[in-house]
Amino acid sequence: MNNQLRVLRAERGWSQADLAAQLQVSRQSVNAIETGRFDPSLPLAFKLARLFSTSIEQIFRDEA
């Protein structure tokens, strides 16, 4: 699944560690989501959307 996480994070000047701390997950989790190796659960996706004040669809795009 494609996602705009790296772009959104860069816009705010946050490091992966900063984002991880706000989400209360490991930095490796943020890295895995950004690189598309791991798709987050709905609760985590909603948490990301709330954090970036946007919708889930704006962050995650279906490749199909």
Place this chain on the structure above:
Amino acid sequence: MKISLCNRHLSPLQRRTMQLFGANLALAAVLSLTTRDLFKDGHVTAQLLYFMALLPTIPVIGIITVVGRYLGRETDEFIRALVVQSLLWGLGITFAVDTYLGGLFAHPQIFRLIPILNIDLFCVSVGVAVRIQLWRNR
């Protein structure tokens, strides 16, 4: 929440799990080898035999409980998925090695030189798999 190859970056839950995992692993080795030595003598009653054979299962149940407790309490879903994958790798390696050695030791001229303990092999395999997965996702 920090996760790395270094133990000092483990969360309290992960550190506690590693301690309990290690304790059960050591207990498994001690109980398995002690029981094996006792059985070698052949001077055990049937009741003692059944009781002693049950003892090495205690740390096995302990390890499963420790892992279950960890998976139930770990809040990081990516790390949880990574641990589950590592457990599957551990199971796969244990079954493969056990099947290979089972076939090998069925031959009358091949002796059981090293007492291979499945639970120890499983724990070591899981540990190596976790390290590799963390390194891949560093």
